[in-house]
Amino acid sequence: MKDMSNTTAPEQRWKVQVAKLKLIYSHLDNDDFKYDYGQRDVMMDGLCKKLGKSRIDLDALLAQL
Numbered sequence: 001m002k003d004m005s006n007t008t009a010p011e012q013r014w015k016v017q018v019a020k021l022k023l024i025y026s027h028l029d030n031d032d033f034k035y036d037y038g039q040r041d042v043m044m045d046g047l048c049k050k051l052g053k054s055r056i057d058l059d060a061l062l063a064q065l
Helices: 009-024 040-051 055-064
Strands: none
16 A cells, blocks of 8 residues: 655655755755745755755756765
């Protein structure tokens, strides 16, 4: 039987990606991943700046996790 929890597959994948990024880059914390509805790009831009990566590089890194 399928797990009927409230967490969707994309939400669960994002949680795993965040956890892995925080393990790889210990200077990241929960505040780096917070964003308001419709403001995900702002959060991603902040991550790019903090990690010294382009958006393309960050997207590629997330795809690998």
